[in-house]
Amino acid sequence: MYDKLTIQERIRDLRYEKRLTLEELSDKTGLSKSALGSYESNDTKDISHYAIMQLAKFYGVTTDYLLGLSEKKTAEDTSCQCPDNAEICAYISDKKLNKRLLRELISHEEFPRLLADIEIYIDNIAGMHDSSRQSFAPYGILTHGLTLFVRS
Numbered sequence: 001m002y003d004k005l006t007i008q009e010r011i012r013d014l015r016y017e018k019r020l021t022l023e024e025l026s027d028k029t030g031l032s033k034s035a036l037g038s039y040e041s042n043d044t045k046d047i048s049h050y051a052i053m054q055l056a057k058f059y060g061v062t063t064d065y066l067l068g069l070s071e072k073k074t075a076e077d078t079s080c081q082c083p084d085n086a087e088i089c090a091y092i093s094d095k096k097l098n099k100r101l102l103r104e105l106i107s108h109e110e111f112p113r114l115l116a117d118i119e120i121y122i123d124n125i126a127g128m129h130d131s132s133r134q135s136f137a138p139y140g141i142l143t144h145g146l147t148l149f150v151r152s
Helices: 007-017 022-029 033-040 049-059 063-067 083-094 099-107 111-127
Strands: 136-143 146-151
Touching: 007 033, 007 049, 007 063, 022 033, 022 049, 033 049, 049 063, 099 111
Parallel strands: none
Antiparallel strands: 136 146
């Protein structure tokens, strides 16, 4: 079974990949050697936002990766290049959507199955459309542990 790496393990592994000592890393990041050592130990309780940002910038990884929120070390290009998707890209760009969450959702192996289930659900609801309703209807569905609410 795959165990997710802790923040401390990620920070230590990145330093090992670069073959750096704590002292060398301290010189390159401006973070103290003792602080860096405590970040790599399993007994540390708190790592400052500044330190996370400095380490992510130095290693060329995302802060989400360091924090264990993503398994992807680097951010992908999120610009929309396909003209067929202009409306979708405009919506995503204009709204305050969690783009990291969207990337994780889309890259999940079960995403095509989720879309198929949503399509079946929407098609069935569309056939039952009542034109007297004007706002969001609380049609909640549970699909693979994800509750969705759709506009009717």
